[in-house]
Amino acid sequence: MSTRGDLDFLDDLRRKYPHQPTFLQAVEEMALALSDLFDGPDGDFYQRAFLAMAEPERIIAFRVSWMDDNGKIRFNRGWRVQFSSVLGPFKGGLRFHPTVDEGVLKFLGFEQIFKNALTGLPLGGGKGGSDFDPKGKSDGEVRRFCEAFMSELCRYLHPSTDVPAGDIGVGGREIGYMYGQYKRITNRHGVGVLTGKSMNFGGSEIRPEATGYGLIYMTKIAVQRKLNRNLTDMRCAISGSGNVAQFAAKKLLEFGAKVMTVSDSNGVIVFESGMTATDWDAVSDCKNKHRGRLSSIQDKVSGQYYDGESPWSLDIKYDLALPCATQNEIDEKSARQLVKNGVLGVLEGANLPTDLEAQAVFRKADGVIYVPGKASNAGGVGVSGLEMSQNAQRLTWKSEKVDEKLHGMMDEIYSMMEEAELSGGTLEQGANRAGFLKVATAMRELGWVY
Numbered sequence: 001m002s003t004r005g006d007l008d009f010l011d012d013l014r015r016k017y018p019h020q021p022t023f024l025q026a027v028e029e030m031a032l033a034l035s036d037l038f039d040g041p042d043g044d045f046y047q048r049a050f051l052a053m054a055e056p057e058r059i060i061a062f063r064v065s066w067m068d069d070n071g072k073i074r075f076n077r078g079w080r081v082q083f084s085s086v087l088g089p090f091k092g093g094l095r096f097h098p099t100v101d102e103g104v105l106k107f108l109g110f111e112q113i114f115k116n117a118l119t120g121l122p123l124g125g126g127k128g129g130s131d132f133d134p135k136g137k138s139d140g141e142v143r144r145f146c147e148a149f150m151s152e153l154c155r156y157l158h159p160s161t162d163v164p165a166g167d168i169g170v171g172g173r174e175i176g177y178m179y180g181q182y183k184r185i186t187n188r189h190g191v192g193v194l195t196g197k198s199m200n201f202g203g204s205e206i207r208p209e210a211t212g213y214g215l216i217y218m219t220k221i222a223v224q225r226k227l228n229r230n231l232t233d234m235r236c237a238i239s240g241s242g243n244v245a246q247f248a249a250k251k252l253l254e255f256g257a258k259v260m261t262v263s264d265s266n267g268v269i270v271f272e273s274g275m276t277a278t279d280w281d282a283v284s285d286c287k288n289k290h291r292g293r294l295s296s297i298q299d300k301v302s303g304q305y306y307d308g309e310s311p312w313s314l315d316i317k318y319d320l321a322l323p324c325a326t327q328n329e330i331d332e333k334s335a336r337q338l339v340k341n342g343v344l345g346v347l348e349g350a351n352l353p354t355d356l357e358a359q360a361v362f363r364k365a366d367g368v369i370y371v372p373g374k375a376s377n378a379g380g381v382g383v384s385g386l387e388m389s390q391n392a393q394r395l396t397w398k399s400e401k402v403d404e405k406l407h408g409m410m411d412e413i414y415s416m417m418e419e420a421e422l423s424g425g426t427l428e429q430g431a432n433r434a435g436f437l438k439v440a441t442a443m444r445e446l447g448w449v450y
């Protein structure tokens with residue numbers, strides 16, 4: 001594999017976007033994994049295709065003005081990065097978080113292109129969101145913000161153009177409010193312009209669960225094929241306690257694994273004897289009903305709460321690390337600690353949770369299974385794609401059918417990665433290469449790069 005210094009053809013991007021470090025990080029991670037292609041016989045074409053993919057087709061930026069509970073008008077920035085329509089409509093979530101800016105959305109949109117390609121569905125890549133902070137806002141404020149956001153965004157959406165969904169800070173409640181406003185403004189009903197909708201108006205079974213469940217389906221496959229064991233009693237660390245983390249934990253409990261941790265940005269709960277179903281209910285209630293902090297349930301759960309810590313800052317032995325919170329949550333020091341404590345696998349539920357130095361530690365560690373988020377968390381957007389299919393058919397499929405398709409998708413993605421491994425590469429290279437080649441080939445066929 002090349003080193004970061006070898007990728008000279010990225011210099012223009014580095015010069016243009018020094019203020020977008022996470023975007024450049026995502027680009028470099030991808031390019032490193034593709035270095036064999038860039039150095040090969042068709043390298044010139046692949047480099048040009050890669051640079052074309054790294055420039056969004058369109059970025060829409062807008063002001064969102066909304067009224068707070070005191071009757072004051074407040075302003076936020078909103079964006080939709082329509083990154084790539086090569087494989088299909090722009091598809092990817094919306095993030096509401098104070099750290100959101102154009103660079104963060106470009107990193108997420110760039111990852112989304114290849115993730116969506118891996119699902120095997122005709123989906124392009126996009127991402128959007130706002131620097132709005134939902135923390136501490138009343139339900140009325142969140143609703144008015146969502147309506148204001150959609151009032152701007154609605155003119156750019158269409159089932160065959162751009163179909164957003166949720167991400168950090170955007171769950172079923174926010175999707176409902178945005179869809180409500182879309183219907184009000186456009187007078188179009190029952191159309192698939194958003195996924196992650198309620199089952200009452202065109203949602204799909206298993207979409208809320210899909211990212212977390214998909215992650216654990218892939219984890220199960222990896223552990224079976226690489227370690228020849230099942231998940232029973234394996235000590236699994238999860239970070240985060242939102243949508244992805246909750247359903248990853250739920251599926252792990254179902255498979256008999258030991259869920260050792262969940263966390264939020266304030267602290268972590270460690271379940272030395274493994275999380276119980278009652279603990280899971282308490283976390284879900286805390287986050288989904290009360291929208292509270294984990295510290296508020298420390299007396300209601302069997303685990304111990306540590307303020308200011310994360311699953312990766314504590315010196316604990318885990319068999320599997322499943323980061324499900326946010327980008328760059330695992331740095332080099334945490335990665336070394338995980339490896340020292342004998343971690344067997346790191347499978348990413350979040351997008352880019354491992355920074356470049358930490359990735360290098362996992363790559364070098366003998367035998368550690370390392371699966372990047374664009375493969376292991378693809379189940380969410382995969383089921384979003386199935387929601388679009390159901391909307392187009394005006395049908396609702398049974399949950400067993402959706403779950404089976406989700407399982408099949410994760411299995412298929414693992415097989416693609418395994419193919420690369422069997423020919424001397426790694427699972428990580430396999431994921432990046434399969435996603436990239438699909439988009440690059442399509443671009444050549446469309447006459448967009450040649």
Ligand SMILES: NC(=O)C1=CN([C@@H]2O[C@H](COP(=O)(O)OP(=O)(O)OC[C@H]3O[C@@H](n4cnc5c(N)ncnc54)[C@H](O)[C@@H]3O)[C@@H](O)[C@H]2O)C=CC1
Nearest residue numbers: 167168169211240241242243244264265325350351377380
């Ligand atoms: N929702 C989905 O379908 C998908 C989400 N993802 C990724 O999964 C990750 C989690 O997303 P969701 O669960 O949907 O969001 P969410 O809003 O439901 O939960 C986010 C969780 O991360 C925690 N968190 C956020 N910032 C943090 C920080 N700086 N330090 C520690 N914890 C922090 C929050 O406390 C919360 O528990 C994100 O990286 C997202 O991009 C990836 C694929 C699909």
Ligand SMILES: O=C(O)CCC(=O)C(=O)O
Nearest residue numbers: 092093165167380381384
């Ligand atoms: O379901 C979707 O469209 C997008 C999910 C998402 O944002 C992601 O995969 O990171």
